[in-house]
Amino acid sequence: MLETNEVFKRxxxxxxxxxxxxxxxxxxxxxxxxxxxxxxxxxxxxxxxxYMGVQDKASHAYNNKxxxxxxxxxxxxxxxxxxxxxxxxxCFNVVAAEEGNPQAVLIRSIEPEENLELMAELRYGxxxxxxxxxxxxxxxxxxxxxxxxxxxTKEQNTLDLCSSNLYIEDRGDTVEQIIADKRINIDxxxxxxxxxxxxxxxx
DNA sequence: CTACGGATTTTCT
DNA sequence: GAAAATCCGTAGT
Numbered sequence: 001m002l003e004t005n006e007v008f009k010r011x012x013x014x015x016x017x018x019x020x021x022x023x024x025x026x027x028x029x030x031x032x033x034x035x036x037x038x039x040x041x042x043x044x045x046x047x048x049x050x051y052m053g054v055q056d057k058a059s060h061a062y063n064n065k066x067x068x069x070x071x072x073x074x075x076x077x078x079x080x081x082x083x084x085x086x087x088x089x090x091c092f093n094v095v096a097a098e099e100g101n102p103q104a105v106l107i108r109s110i111e112p113e114e115n116l117e118l119m120a121e122l123r124y125g126x127x128x129x130x131x132x133x134x135x136x137x138x139x140x141x142x143x144x145x146x147x148x149x150x151x152x153t154k155e156q157n158t159l160d161l162c163s164s165n166l167y168i169e170d171r172g173d174t175v176e177q178i179i180a181d182k183r184i185n186i187d188x189x190x191x192x193x194x195x196x197x198x199x200x201x202x203x
Numbered sequence: 204c205t206a207c208g209g210a211t212t213t214t215c216t
Numbered sequence: 217g218a219a220a221a222t223c224c225g226t227a228g229t
Contacts, residue, residue: 049221058221069214087212089222106221144222185221 007172013162016078020050020096020103024199027094027168029175032110034150035165041119041150043110043140044173047200049183051093053102058189061102072158073102080166082147082157089144092152094161094168108184109200110140112149123149177202 011030016023033042051059053073060070060083072081073095081093081104097103112119120128123145124135131139140146147153152166161167180196187193 051221060221067215083221084213086210086220086222088210091221093221108221138223142222183221188219189221 007170009170011078011161011168011170013076013078016094016096016161017098018077018096020052020105021197023094023096023103024048024050024105024197025178027105027107028178028199028201029173031113031169031171032092032107032146032150033167033169034152034156036118036151039115039118041122042114042169043112043119043146043150045107045110045168047107047109047141047198049106049108050096050197050199051104051106052197053097053104056189056195057192058183058186058195059102059104061104064102070102073104074100075158076160078161080156080159080161082152082154084154085144090147090153091143092147092150092156106143107146108143108198110146110149112139119149122151175201 027045027048030045031042032045033040053059053061054064056062061073069083076099077095077097079095081095082090085091093104093106095104116128120126120131140149156166159166179200179202181198182194183198
């Protein structure tokens with residue numbers, strides 16, 4: 001028996017070495033994993049946004065803007081870019097494209113999968129069974145929410161998803177249909193705010 | 204279901 | 217000093 005049904009496979013460097021739009025679509029249906037204290041917290045990626053870098057007025061790296069915050073996006077693909085937003089929440093991005101090309105994919109939504117008890121504690125400070133339907137619905141359907149559920153903070157910034165305890169896994173899931181829509185909360189981005197660079201799995 | 208205001212603090216000007 | 221790739225509670229449809 002050389003073949004096995006075990007299809008869980010950590011995505012490798014080559015997977016991330018493409019433009020943010022292509023990477024966005026390829027990340028749908030994959031599993032974001034954070035191993036915390038030996039426990040595997042994970043969720044299926046269901047919604048993402050592409051930030052195309054230098055030419056993209058919505059990107060933190062627009063016009064080659066280079067600061068200590070944006071520096072991770074200029075690095076090697078397959079690393080994390082985590083930043084604090086509105087003083088309270090974290091956003092997790094995957095660095096895309098070749099080194100020096102500051103593109104990234106924002107993970108906007110996951111469906112929690114493993115270790116739901118610990119994730120419920122992190123997200124709501126309650127047991128999983130005590131969550132109401134509203135809380136279950138809103139468990140991971142936002143960039144700040146999924147970071148809370150997976151215990152992702154600035155400590156996880158600049159990690160290599162190819163070698164650290166934060167990574168993305170292919171479990172062989174197939175995605176039926178991908179919807180493209182406008183990105184969220186980028187009113188400052190002028191014409192770029194209308195680009196259809198948000199992608200999610202059709203339900 | 205949608206709409207609104209407040210929370211909170213890093214980052215950059 | 218202002219803005220920010222958000223979330224939550226409350227109020228209204």
